[in-house]
Amino acid sequence: METVTNQSYDQMVKKASPPSKSARNISMAFLVGGAICTLGHALIRLYMSMGVPEETAFPAASITLVFLSALFTGLNIYDKLAKWGGAGTLVPITGFANAITAPALEFKSEGYIMGLGAKMFIIAGPVIVYGIAAGVVYGVILYLFQLY
Amino acid sequence: MELFWEYAKAFLVGGAICAVGQVLIDFTKLTPARILVIFVVLGVVLGALKIYQPLVDWAGGGASIPLTGWGSTIAKGTRDAVAEKGIFGALSGGLTGSAAGVAAAIFFGFLSAVAFKPKAKEE
Numbered sequence: 477m478e479t480v481t482n483q484s485y486d487q488m489v490k491k492a493s494p495p496s497k498s499a500r501n502i503s504m505a506f507l508v509g510g511a512i513c514t515l516g517h518a519l520i521r522l523y524m525s526m527g528v529p530e531e532t533a534f535p536a537a538s539i540t541l542v543f544l545s546a547l548f549t550g551l552n553i554y555d556k557l558a559k560w561g562g563a564g565t566l567v568p569i570t571g572f573a574n575a576i577t578a579p580a581l582e583f584k585s586e587g588y589i590m591g592l593g594a595k596m597f598i599i600a601g602p603v604i605v606y607g608i609a610a611g612v613v614y615g616v617i618l619y620l621f622q623l624y
Numbered sequence: 625m626e627l628f629w630e631y632a633k634a635f636l637v638g639g640a641i642c643a644v645g646q647v648l649i650d651f652t653k654l655t656p657a658r659i660l661v662i663f664v665v666l667g668v669v670l671g672a673l674k675i676y677q678p679l680v681d682w683a684g685g686g687a688s689i690p691l692t693g694w695g696s697t698i699a700k701g702t703r704d705a706v707a708e709k710g711i712f713g714a715l716s717g718g719l720t721g722s723a724a725g726v727a728a729a730i731f732f733g734f735l736s737a738v739a740f741k742p743k744a745k746e747e
Contacts, residue, residue, distance in 0.1 A: 498647075501646050503643075505639075505642045509643070509690070510636065512689060513635065513686045513690065514634050514635045516634070517684045518631070519685070520684055520688070538694070538725050541689065543728065552743050555743075563642050563644075563645030563646035564639070564645075566642075566660065567644075567659070569689055569693070569729075571660065572694070572729055573729045573732065581737040582742050585742065592737050592738070598657075599656065599660065603664050604726065606664065607665065607668060610668040611722075614668060614699055615705070615713060616714050619714055624703060624706045
């Protein structure tokens with residue numbers, strides 16, 4: 477059932493979007509994604525100027541962006557930005573935060589446990605699963621071949 | 625001028641990584657979830673090959689903010705933990721290295737979902 481829906485959706489997308497649109501999409505992703513990363517870099521500089529060591533300033537900047545993304549997703553602003561930015565709003569860590577916040581908010585009506593709590597991971601879950609699994613595989617390789 | 629160049633590098637590298645994501649969306653049938661998975665795993669691989677850290681050193685936020693940067697923190701955390709704790713570190717290192725981002729996204733996402741009302745079609 478789901479594949480049929482996806483296929484028919486793909487056909488609709490194909491009909492609706494001429495190929496020349498890609499150039500525009502890619503430019504917008506570049507600009508919006510670049511802007512979010514530049515903001516992140518400004519935060520790193522700001523925290524380091526406040527005396528925060530580099531190894532803390534980097535995650536602190538990411539956390540700040542995650543906070544802003546969760547906030548703007550709740551305010552229904554991030555989704556509007558995503559319409560313009562495409563992958564520019566998906567690929568930065570703000571996209572990950574959006575992928576957690578948006579379904580959590582949407583499925584809150586199904587309850588705080590199986591709605592908000594479970595649906596929160598509908599996209600983030602696979603990202604965490606494959607990211608952590610890749611890390612463990614890497615760790616085992618490091619250990620077996622004594623590469624550390 | 626030096627400061628301008630530093631921000632320009634962050635903008636260009638971050639923008640380029642996102643543009644790659646858009647190319648994948650426009651020219652393949654990959655869903656956003658698949659693209660996020662690909663970027664994180666790619667980040668782990670590039671981090672493991674020690675290719676990603678030089679990019680972070682060069683482009684700062686331009687490389688650390690995209691999800692590939694988050695993936696590279698999994699690789700770095702794993703490498704540090706294996707060096708320190710042996711095989712146990714293979715399990716503990718990835719989450720340790722990437723903990724701040726995940727916990728922040730879960731916690732702030734939770735707060736936001738509790739605090740705000742879903743848009744439209746809500747009874």
